[in-house]
Amino acid sequence: MLKINDLHARVAQNDIIKGLNLEINAGEVHAIMGPNGAGKSTLSYSLAGRDNYEVTSGTATLDGKDLLDLEVEERAAAGLFLAFQYPVEIAGVSNMEFMKAAVDAQRAARDQEALSSSEFLKRAKAACKQVNLPLNFLKRGVNEGFSGGEKKRNEIMQMILLEPKISILDESDSGLDIDALKIVAEGINSQRDGERSFLVITHYQRLLDYIKPDFVHVLAEGKIVKSGGPELALELESQGYAWLESYDRTAQDGEQ
Amino acid sequence: MTDQLDEALSREYEAGFVSDVESRTFDPGIDESVIRRISAMKEEPEWMLDWRLKAFEMWKTMPEPDWAHIDYADIDFQAISYYSAPKSMDDRPKSLDEVDPELLRTYEKLGIPLVEQQQLAGIAVDVVFDSVSVVTTFREKLKEKGVIFCPISDAIKEYPELVQKYLGTVVSQKDNFFAALNCAVFTDGSFVYIPKGTRCPMELSTYFRINELNTGQFERTLIIADEGSYVSYLEGCTAPQRDENQLHAAVVELVCLDNAEIKYSTVQNWYPGDENGVGGIYNFVTKRGICHDNAKISWTQVETGSAVTWKYPSCVLKGDNSVGEFYSVALTRGAQQADTGTKMIHLGKNTKSTIISKGISAGKSNNSYRGLVHMGKGSSGARNFTQCDSLLIGDKCGAHTFPYVESRNPTAIVEHEATTSKVSDDQMFLCQQRGLDPEKAVSMIVNGFCKEVFKELPMEFAVEAGKLLEISLEGSVG
Ligand SMILES: Nc1ncnc2c1ncn2[C@@H]1O[C@H](COP(=O)(O)OP(=O)(O)OP(=O)(O)O)[C@@H](O)[C@H]1O
Ligand SMILES: [Mg+2]
Numbered sequence: 189m190l191k192i193n194d195l196h197a198r199v200a201q202n203d204i205i206k207g208l209n210l211e212i213n214a215g216e217v218h219a220i221m222g223p224n225g226a227g228k229s230t231l232s233y234s235l236a237g238r239d240n241y242e243v244t245s246g247t248a249t250l251d252g253k254d255l256l257d258l259e260v261e262e263r264a265a266a267g268l269f270l271a272f273q274y275p276v277e278i279a280g281v282s283n284m285e286f287m288k289a290a291v292d293a294q295r296a297a298r299d300q301e302a303l304s305s306s307e308f309l310k311r312a313k314a315a316c317k318q319v320n321l322p323l324n325f326l327k328r329g330v331n332e333g334f335s336g337g338e339k340k341r342n343e344i345m346q347m348i349l350l351e352p353k354i355s356i357l358d359e360s361d362s363g364l365d366i367d368a369l370k371i372v373a374e375g376i377n378s379q380r381d382g383e384r385s386f387l388v389i390t391h392y393q394r395l396l397d398y399i400k401p402d403f404v405h406v407l408a409e410g411k412i413v414k415s416g417g418p419e420l421a422l423e424l425e426s427q428g429y430a431w432l433e434s435y436d437r438t439a440q441d442g443e444q
Numbered sequence: 445m446t447d448q449l450d451e452a453l454s455r456e457y458e459a460g461f462v463s464d465v466e467s468r469t470f471d472p473g474i475d476e477s478v479i480r481r482i483s484a485m486k487e488e489p490e491w492m493l494d495w496r497l498k499a500f501e502m503w504k505t506m507p508e509p510d511w512a513h514i515d516y517a518d519i520d521f522q523a524i525s526y527y528s529a530p531k532s533m534d535d536r537p538k539s540l541d542e543v544d545p546e547l548l549r550t551y552e553k554l555g556i557p558l559v560e561q562q563q564l565a566g567i568a569v570d571v572v573f574d575s576v577s578v579v580t581t582f583r584e585k586l587k588e589k590g591v592i593f594c595p596i597s598d599a600i601k602e603y604p605e606l607v608q609k610y611l612g613t614v615v616s617q618k619d620n621f622f623a624a625l626n627c628a629v630f631t632d633g634s635f636v637y638i639p640k641g642t643r644c645p646m647e648l649s650t651y652f653r654i655n656e657l658n659t660g661q662f663e664r665t666l667i668i669a670d671e672g673s674y675v676s677y678l679e680g681c682t683a684p685q686r687d688e689n690q691l692h693a694a695v696v697e698l699v700c701l702d703n704a705e706i707k708y709s710t711v712q713n714w715y716p717g718d719e720n721g722v723g724g725i726y727n728f729v730t731k732r733g734i735c736h737d738n739a740k741i742s743w744t745q746v747e748t749g750s751a752v753t754w755k756y757p758s759c760v761l762k763g764d765n766s767v768g769e770f771y772s773v774a775l776t777r778g779a780q781q782a783d784t785g786t787k788m789i790h791l792g793k794n795t796k797s798t799i800i801s802k803g804i805s806a807g808k809s810n811n812s813y814r815g816l817v818h819m820g821k822g823s824s825g826a827r828n829f830t831q832c833d834s835l836l837i838g839d840k841c842g843a844h845t846f847p848y849v850e851s852r853n854p855t856a857i858v859e860h861e862a863t864t865s866k867v868s869d870d871q872m873f874l875c876q877q878r879g880l881d882p883e884k885a886v887s888m889i890v891n892g893f894c895k896e897v898f899k900e901l902p903m904e905f906a907v908e909a910g911k912l913l914e915i916s917l918e919g920s921v922g
Contacts (some may be wrong), residue, residue, distance in 0.1 A: 238873050260876035270877050276870040280892030289888060290878035297879065329892065330874075346878065 189214045189385050190354050195246035197234040204230040206410035207246070212354065215382040219396055219421060220389045222407035223429050228389045229273055231407070232356045236270045237263050250354060264290075265297035267353030271343035271360045273389075278330040283342065284312060286330045287349050294350060315348040318378065320371050336363040344375040355379070356387045361395040373398030393425040469528035469659060474521055476500065479628055482527050486597045486631075489604060499617040499627030506621045509754075512783040513812040513844055516726060516752045517689070524691055526629045528659040529573075550653065568593055570634045570650045572663055580634075582646065590639040591675075593648050596664055599635035606637055610668055614697035614734050614760070622693040622728040622754075626662045630695070633663035638673040638704075647902055649678040652694075660691040667697070669704035669739075676707040676902060689717075689751060691726045698733030698741055702763065705740040706733060709901050710757075714749035719807065721779030724751025731755065737763035737792070744900040747774040747784060756814065758787035761795035761826075768797040771897040775890075776809035776841070785815035785846075790823040790856065799830040802894050805841035812844040819849075819856035826856040834864040835893050837886065865893075 190212040197205035204227045212218050222228055233241045235248055237260040248255045255263050278286065288308055295302055303311070316323055319341040331339050340360050347355050360372055376386060376399050388399060396404070396418060404420040405412045408429065414420065470478060479500055483493040508519075550573070568582035570593065586593050592603060600607050617627045634650040652663060669675055692714060700706050708731075717724025727750035733741040743757040759768030770786035788797035797817065805811040817828045834843035849858050867889050875885035891898070891910055898906045 236873075236877050239869060259881075260873065261879050261881050264877055264879040272874065276868065276874055278871055278874070278889055278892055280895035281888055286875075286878070286888070289880055289884065290875075293881070293884065294879035350878070 189216075189251060190387070191247075191249045192235075193247045195231075195234070195248060196244045197230060198242050198244055199230055199240060203244075204410055205234060208407075208411050210405065210412060212385045212387060214385060215380070216403065217380065217386045217388065217399060217401045219399075219401040219404045220387060220407050220412075221391065221404065221421060221424055226407045227410045228407055229358055232270055232358050232387075232389065235263075235356065236260060236268060261293065262297065264350075264352075265294045269347050269350055269352030269355045271340075271347060271355065271357040273358040273362070275331050275334075275339040275343055277332050277334075279332050281330050282327050283330055283345075284309075284326040287312060287346060290346070291349060311349060315345045318348060319345045319375050320368075321345065337365060337368045340364060340372060341368060341375075344372050348375060348379060351379075352384070354385045354387065356389070358389045359391065360388070361390050361392060369395065370398060393421050396421050467528050470525050472523050472525045474524070474526055474629065478526055482629060482631060485527065485529075486600070488597075488600055491604075491608065492600055495612070495617070496628050499624050500629075502618045503621065503624035503628055506618070506624055508621050512754055512814070513810065513846070514752050514754060514781040514783050516781070519689075519691060519726065521625075525659040526662070527631055568646050568648050570595060570648075572632050572634075572650060572652045572661075586645070589642055589645055591642065591644055592635065592637040594635055596633045596635040596666060597631075599666075603635070603637070606668065607635070607666065610697070610699050611666060612697075614699060614732050615695050615730050620730060623695050623730040626664060626693050626695045626730070629660075630662045630664035633665045633694070634667075635665070636667040636675065636677065638669045638675045640670045641672040642670075643673065644675040647676050647678060649680065651680045652692075660693065662692075663694045665694070665696040666699075667706060667708070668699045669701060669706050671701045672703040673701075674705045674707075676709070678709045678711070678902065680711045680713070689724060689726055692728070692750075694729045694731075696729070696731040696757075698731075700733055700735045700739040700741050700766075702737045702739060704736075705742075707742045707902075708733070708744070708757070710743075710745040710747070711901075712745065712747045712749055712753075715751075716749045716778060716780050717751040719778040721751060724780070725749065726751060727753045727755060729753075729755040731757035732760065732787075733758070733768075734760040735763055735766035735768060735795075738765045739763055740767040740769070742767075742769040742771070742900065743786065744769075744771040744897065745773070745784075746894075746897070746901070747772070747782060750782070751780060753780075753782040753784050755784045756786055758789065759797065760789045760791065761797065761823075762791045763795075764792040765794045765796075766792055767795070769900075770797075770799045770801070770815075771900045772801045773804070773894045773897045774802070774811055774813075775804045775806075776811045777806040777837075778809060779807070780809045782810070783812045783814055785813045787816040787818070788828055789816075789818045789820070790826040790828070791820045792826075793822065794825040795823055796826070797828045799828070799832070800896050801830075801832045802897055803832075803834045803843055804837065804890055804893065805834070805843050806837035808840040810842045810844070812846060814846040814848075816848040816850070817858050819851040819853050819858065821852045823853045824855045826853065828856075828858045830858075830860045832860070832862040833893070834862075835890065836864065836866045837890075 192208055192210040195205050195208040220228055234243055243256050250266055250268060253266055292302055312326055313323060316326055321341055334342060361369055364372060373395060401418055404416055404418060406414040479496050483496060568586060570580040580594055583593060615623050617624055636648060638644050667677060698706050714725035714727055735741050741759050747753055761768050768788050774782045774784050776782045786799055799815055801813045803811040803813055813832050819826055832845050836843055843864055845862050847860055867886060871889055872885050
């Protein structure tokens with residue numbers, strides 16, 4: 189599925205990702221935790237191909253396909269989805285027309301038959317219900333006037349409709365009340381089918397209570413400094429990141 | 445993204461072909477004899493010629509306006525030909541079978557089939573090719589309801605009382621430089637009369653096409669909605685792609701009598717010139733309507749073409765409780781310049797006006813909104829609401845807003861809101877991450893920005909306008 193090998197990436201002349209390795213197999217859920225500014229969002233933007241996020245070396249492949257060689261929209265059509273930490277508004281463009289255009293574009297890029305309007309509408313309504321947003325959200329402008337929590341649920345709705353192979357969720361749990369957190373977690377869980385994979389970026393154990401990750405990684409200073417099972421998240425929750433510093437240093441020393 | 449946007453600002457202008465029809469075209473230049481010849485070609489009555497000559501005398505003394513935020517090479521009025529018509533129109537075709545097939549093909553290529561059976565049900569079309577009206581469809585059917593829809597040159601001969609009563613009453617001969625010129629040399633255009641209490645049974649539309657090189661198009665439209673009637677009218681325009689600038693100076697007058705309503709929509713797609721500002725239409729247009737008691741005029745315009753646009757569709761709200769509306773989308777790109785807006789002149793009591801203007805600038809274009817809201821002494825209880833939004837694509841273009849308010853009545857209320865925004869990198873990235881290519885992404889964002897105006901267009905045309913924007917934006921991202 190997703191293979192990242194010795195990835196280096198820079199933003200505005202700053203090296204942020206410095207030799208990151210990660211392999212996610214089909215059906216797996218990986219969580220990435222790490223302090224503010226560690227490079228978690230930078231990693232997701234680099235994988236998605238955002239402008240100004242320059243990969244200087246390393247590789248990233250999705251099912252063997254070189255992601256770094258593709259345009260942003262081609263990576264999306266290849267099955268990479270990013271739920272944004274801060275979703276933006278597009279005034280006047282309804283959620284419905286936006287998602288219809290997105291689904292149509294991706295299906296066309298994959299040589300799949302276009303969905304009929306009625307089939308799309310059916311799926312859109314179901315997805316909307318699944319994340320517990322009223323149906324009129326389909327008619328409202330993309331994120332236009334949505335509350336913070338509604339925006340996050342809207343991202344999950346888009347993920348459900350696009351059925352990506354790998355979903356990167358950048359703090360989809362932040363700013364959510366307890367009920368919304370459950371809804372988002374259930375939304376994600378409903379998509380776990382043994383084939384599709386997830387990379388969940390979070391600061392909090394509480395999301396991982398609902399989404400049981402197969403692996404937990406700690407990202408600090410641009411690389412993965414520790415990996416483990418779900419128990420690692422619990423340790424981090426009680427001890428913070430400070431105790432990891434020694435691992436970090438050992439890792440760096442080891443390289444020299 | 446800005447770099448991407450700057451790249452490849454070359455767009456395909458789909459309507460840019462030239463039709464191969466043999467034309468009878470006047471030599472360039474203007475003097476009294478030219479006006480006499482135009483009038484003679486049209487077999488006009490004496491009063492019409494006198495009216496033209498009077499306007500010509502006025503025009504000669506008037507200065508060309510220079511207050512607009514546009515910059516263009518001096519127009520040499522002696523280098524323009526003031527009349528051109530396909531030879532096949534010498535004997536006016538009586539029916540479509542007699543129309544030159546090349547002309548029919550021209551309109552088919554533009555997506556406007558003239559054969560009635562092939563047309564969108566419920567739309568009658570008058571097509572004007574250079575200086576003449578080629579054909580007007582559904583004329584007979586409309587007549588059954590008493591609706592008159594015909595070329596204005598026919599109306600001058602067939603309905604002289606109506607024309608004489610209203611022509612020049614909304615836009616006078618000396619209104620402005622370009623209007624005066626139009627009065628002197630106008631060649632064709634549409635005439636509409638809707639009788640009392642009649643709802644026009646179909647949409648009326650006029651399609652203007654400039655084909656011949658170095659000719660100006662000076663069309664004149666007069667729409668009269670008698671008491672309690674309703675009509676929806678649409679105009680569209682295209683021209684071939686040429687390196688020379690061409691002048692289009694039209695006048696449109698709307699007379700909206702008591703309790704009547706006129707909805708006037710424009711989709712303007714004249715050739716805009718290339719990225720460096722070579723070629724394109726100079727579009728200097730005077731459009732104005734007068735509303736009597738309880739009458740309503742609604743202007744909706746989607747302006748994507750022309751090298752230079754100078755255009756202010758306006759409403760004189762003379763009658764009490766009358767309503768004026770102006771909904772505008774103006775898109776400029778490449779080196780295009782638009783200075784457009786409206787004037788709402790509130791004279792009657794409790795008159796209401798709404799102005800929604802959406803300006804989109806890309807490339808190194810300049811887009812200005814210029815609007816006047818005038819509250820006269822007698823406009824007690826009048827209200828205006830103006831909303832003026834600008835959207836910038838890239839960082840080399842300009843958006844400007846020039847709102848003018850004159851209030852002579854303390855009870856009148858004027859509200860103005862303005863915003864400027866950019867197509868942001870965040871929005872582009874969101875769209876692309878969801879699978880849209882950059883062009884589709886921009887056109888989607890721009891369409892969303894224009895939504896409030898598009899919803900005012902008749903259904904079929906709203907779709908057209910959306911597509912037109914999409915084509916116009918092609919190549920505006922790298
Ligand atoms: N456009 C930019 N210009 C300069 N620095 C940037 C830019 N984008 C990100 N950075 C820097 O890169 C580093 C990593 O940022 P990133 O957003 O990836 O962190 P994060 O791990 O997602 O943090 P958080 O937990 O706060 O979301 C930060 O120091 C940030 O300031
Ligand atoms: Mg982040």
